[in-house]
Amino acid sequence: MKSEKEVYSAAYQGIDGAYSQEAIFSYFGEKVKTCGCETFDEVIKKVELDEAKTGFLPAENSVAGTIVQTFDLLLESNLSITGEFYLPIHHNLLVLPDVDEKSIHTIYSHPQALAQCAQFIKRAGYHSQAVWDTAGSAREIRQKKITDGAAIASSQAAEAYQLKILTSNIEDVVHNTTRFFILGKHTAKPAEKNKTSLLFSTRHEPGSLMRCLQQFARREINLTKIESRPDRLHPWHYIFYLDFEGHVEDPVIEQALLHLLKQATLVKILGSYPMGEKYAAGN
Amino acid sequence: MKSEKEVYSAAYQGIDGAYSQEAIFSYFGEKVKTCGCETFDEVIKKVELDEAKTGFLPAENSVAGTIVQTFDLLLESNLSITGEFYLPIHHNLLVLPDVDEKSIHTIYSHPQALAQCAQFIKRAGYHSQAVWDTAGSAREIRQKKITDGAAIASSQAAEAYQLKILTSNIEDVVHNTTRFFILGKHTAKPAEKNKTSLLFSTRHEPGSLMRCLQQFARREINLTKIESRPDRLHPWHYIFYLDFEGHVEDPVIEQALLHLLKQATLVKILGSYPMGEKYAAGN
Numbered sequence: 001m002k003s004e005k006e007v008y009s010a011a012y013q014g015i016d017g018a019y020s021q022e023a024i025f026s027y028f029g030e031k032v033k034t035c036g037c038e039t040f041d042e043v044i045k046k047v048e049l050d051e052a053k054t055g056f057l058p059a060e061n062s063v064a065g066t067i068v069q070t071f072d073l074l075l076e077s078n079l080s081i082t083g084e085f086y087l088p089i090h091h092n093l094l095v096l097p098d099v100d101e102k103s104i105h106t107i108y109s110h111p112q113a114l115a116q117c118a119q120f121i122k123r124a125g126y127h128s129q130a131v132w133d134t135a136g137s138a139r140e141i142r143q144k145k146i147t148d149g150a151a152i153a154s155s156q157a158a159e160a161y162q163l164k165i166l167t168s169n170i171e172d173v174v175h176n177t178t179r180f181f182i183l184g185k186h187t188a189k190p191a192e193k194n195k196t197s198l199l200f201s202t203r204h205e206p207g208s209l210m211r212c213l214q215q216f217a218r219r220e221i222n223l224t225k226i227e228s229r230p231d232r233l234h235p236w237h238y239i240f241y242l243d244f245e246g247h248v249e250d251p252v253i254e255q256a257l258l259h260l261l262k263q264a265t266l267v268k269i270l271g272s273y274p275m276g277e278k279y280a281a282g283n
Numbered sequence: 284m285k286s287e288k289e290v291y292s293a294a295y296q297g298i299d300g301a302y303s304q305e306a307i308f309s310y311f312g313e314k315v316k317t318c319g320c321e322t323f324d325e326v327i328k329k330v331e332l333d334e335a336k337t338g339f340l341p342a343e344n345s346v347a348g349t350i351v352q353t354f355d356l357l358l359e360s361n362l363s364i365t366g367e368f369y370l371p372i373h374h375n376l377l378v379l380p381d382v383d384e385k386s387i388h389t390i391y392s393h394p395q396a397l398a399q400c401a402q403f404i405k406r407a408g409y410h411s412q413a414v415w416d417t418a419g420s421a422r423e424i425r426q427k428k429i430t431d432g433a434a435i436a437s438s439q440a441a442e443a444y445q446l447k448i449l450t451s452n453i454e455d456v457v458h459n460t461t462r463f464f465i466l467g468k469h470t471a472k473p474a475e476k477n478k479t480s481l482l483f484s485t486r487h488e489p490g491s492l493m494r495c496l497q498q499f500a501r502r503e504i505n506l507t508k509i510e511s512r513p514d515r516l517h518p519w520h521y522i523f524y525l526d527f528e529g530h531v532e533d534p535v536i537e538q539a540l541l542h543l544l545k546q547a548t549l550v551k552i553l554g555s556y557p558m559g560e561k562y563a564a565g566n
Contacts, residue, residue, distance in 0.1 A: 210500030226511050
């Protein structure tokens with residue numbers, strides 16, 4: 001008899017308490033089975049091998065910009081983007097249950113989180129110590145029983161490592177939001193409002209990007225993101241990443257895609273999916 | 284009598300041995316006076332206050348993508364981009380002069396550098412320890428006299444902290460190049476080949492990005508980079524960053540700019556400057 005393999009609901013990069021895991025819980029509810037992976041690549045493999053139904057990868061952050069690694073991997077993978085989710089990022093100061101403000105000397109976290117809370121740290125006169133990831137800093141506080149330090153991490157991490165939230169929302173920056181792609185093997189059903197993501201490359205000649213984009217403008221299709229990436233295999237050539245409103249099943253989108261296909265040297269549809277809700281204005 | 288203030292040739296973010304400092308030495312030669320700053324913001328301030336003649340800020344990295352912080356700061360500053368410089372990034376394993384391979388247990392560096400050398404670290408069976416920046420890891424090896432560890436940093440950092448390069452070019456990724464902007468108060472003289480950078484925003488309606496880009500396509504001006512950024516002050520609006528070949532003094536570019544100005548809601552020229560040389564193909 002074949003032993004049944006456990007299939008996780010969602011894979012993500014990181015350990016328990018990572019912001020990516022928080023995104024999954026916010027999206028699916030607290031009961032889903034999540035699977036932390038070491039790398040982005042492993043997240044994609046888990047879904048490809050049916051060991052996870054979906055994978056959550058960060059696509060862009062309103063402060064740090066596009067996470068190009070995700071797009072580079074999507075170029076090579078055959079998974080679809082089946083959804084998007086905007087997670088507002090709030091940093092919390094986490095300590096062991098008995099520790100209070102006065103005993104803290106050092107703050108542990110990922111360099112980016114430390115940078116986003118720089119003013120808070122400076123005002124309090126704490127020292128900073130970089131670690132691999134935010135959730136890892138929380139785990140370290142618990143495992144090493146650090147009583148003169150605190151971690152900057154998600155509220156999820158507080159729960160995962162039984163830490164106390166001493167102060168919440170300690171970030172200096174407002175509107176810190178991460179957009180996640182939900183990846184799967186299927187394609188999403190059209191919702192009321194949809195978005196489509198694709199990659200394309202053009203001939204290396206003036207106006208070629210233009211002629212590609214024209215197909216969308218002519219049909220009044222709203223572009224929501226555009227970004228050029230150097231093509232690693234072809235020097236001086238570029239790959240363009242595009243998000244626009246609409247679904248590949250809409251006749252007007254079909255027409256635009258057909259014409260794009262004739263202009264571009266390569267087109268890869270990453271997926272059509274229900275438009276996610278942006279929590280904070282401006283992100 | 285007024286005491287004379289020292290004016291640095293170039294300001295950069297980081298400490299001695301940072302890759303940004305290496306970029307300055309590669310560009311100006313080893314004799315320039317450099318000034319390390321804590322933040323990107325401080326680099327800009329140094330130039331604005333005439334405490335440095337130029338500032339070097341990273342604009343994009345071929346592996347990690349656009350450094351959006353630089354663009355966000357350029358939107359607010361009145362400095363010009365007076366040049367660009369492509370620095371190939373090579374990571375080196377640095378140790379104290381008497382240390383050999385067998386005594387190393389832990390590798391210290393910035394998470395991004397550790398990630399870029401992950402396969403090398405794994406093969407050798409080393410542990411990884413994240414620190415604030417690459418040059419900082421080299422300084423730590425020297426200051427704390429760490430004999431069972433190594434830093435991943437630039438060859439410049441080896442010199443700055445009198446460390447030995449045990450292995451060079453340990454990065455897993457090829458074509459790791461960082462493009463730097465050289466910022467100043469003046470504008471650069473036209474060279475044989477020039478590039479221009481600008482920011483613009485559009486009305487929030489379908490086809491508006493299109494109508495802006497059309498001004499360049501129509502005149503066969505070659506776009507070399509395009510990127511959209513959410514406008515933090517105006518929800519659902521975007522700011523577009525554009526690089527193209529040519530100089531603002533070229534009549535054809537002048538015409539394109541005039542027409543762009545009529546289509547866009549805001550245009551900010553960041554500078555025209557001599558086109559930098561890309562070292563490695565594909566970056």
